[in-house]
Amino acid sequence: MSLQHKNNYVISADIGGTHITAAVIDLEKKMIIEGTRTRVNVDSQGTATEILESWSAALIQAYEKSGSPVQRVGLAMPGPFDYQNGISLIKDLHKYEAIYGLNIKLYLSEVLGIEAADILFRNDAEAFLQGEVVAGAGTGFRKVIGITLGTGFGSALSVDGIVTDLSLGSRPHQDSIADDYFSTRWFLRRYHEITGLSATGVSGLILTSKHSAVVRSIFDEFTVNLSLFLKDIFLNEKPDTLVIGGNIAKASGMFLDELGNRLTSHFKGLKIKLAVLGEDAALMGAAASFDNGLRLDILPSADDILRRDLFIRY
Structure with a gap:
């Protein structure tokens, strides 16, 4: 995959907890x-080799489908992560622990034959919100908070189109951190605590919702917890819009109306919207790291990220 000249194309990827989605983006045409x-399935609790080979396979397949030379790569990556140097700092989050401390940038550079400087990483929630602000549910609003509800709890803030990571998932909530309460594993754990039964995902719980008062009560509990958590955040940030994405957002019929009622009772005029671009939002946002001239010198260092994460957790 050795390439000789720059062009407008970027291989972009959105890395989730169970899969990676990749595509080639034309930056000029957006x-x-x-x-x-x-789309390639990924075992986030697998070995480092299994994880990295799945990621590189998706990137190579997307490239081969394009029929055009591409020599830049942008990846939307969950944190904590050293985005400047491309080193994973994920641990104690039940995913991707096998790649902790590994330099993903150098690995992909060698496998893809692309200069390390032409491989950029961006927080996945930040990339998601960037895409939605540019061409989705957040378009036309000045101050937008975006959250992703899935295998983790992602969050970002857009002010006049400039998007930054909020890292709300690492903030304290009840007896742990927010990521433990606003993610798929909370639903599965809570369902097991109440019923003694296991479920494979939130979608499985939804299929039983019409027949299960337990599932409805779990969503009610989730809604109360999320509204109280966001209330504290919104008091400080004062956004005009909240954009909600992630796989759990597909179950919005179970919580969105009540969440809206609870938040708008405190924040008059607040707009609450579901994301509309799906995975395309993060793909566009990751590729935009090149289009926006993302300055690597202002990104936090690995030490900064670890200090912030430890401070927030403890």
Whole structure:
């Protein structure tokens, strides 16, 4: 995959807890090249080799589908992560612990034959919100908070189109951190605590919702917890819009109306919107790291990230 010249194309990828989605983006036209979308399942609790080979396979497949030379890569990556140097700092989050401390940038550079300087990483929630602000649910609003509800709890803030990571998932909540309460594993754990039964995902719980008062009560509890948590955040940030994405947002019929009622009772005029671009939002946001001229010198260092994460957790 050795390439000789720069062009407008970027291989972009959104790395989730169970899969990676990749595609080739045309930065000049601000669009995904049709036919290049590639999805590969990933065992986030697998070995480092299994994880990295799944990621590189998706990137290579997207590239091969494009039919055009590409020599830049942008990745939307969950944190904590040293985005400047491309080193994973994820641990104690039940995912990707096998790649802790590994330099993903150098690995991908060697495998793909792309200069390390042409591989950029961006927080996944930040990339998601960037995409939604540019071409989705957040378009036209000055101050937007975006949250992603899935295998983790992602969050970002957009002010006049400038998007930054909020890292709300690491903030204290009840007896742990927010990530433990506003993610898929909380639903599965709570369902097991109440019923003694196991479920494979939130979608499985939804299928039983019409027949299960327990599932409805779990969503009610989730809604109360999330509204109280966001209330404290909104008192400081005062956003005009909240954009909600992630796989749990697909179950919005179970919580969105009540969440809206609770938040708008405190914040008059607040707009609450579901994300509209799906995975395309993070793909566009990751590629935009090049388009926006993302300055690596102002990104936090690994020490900064670890200090912040430890401070927030403890």
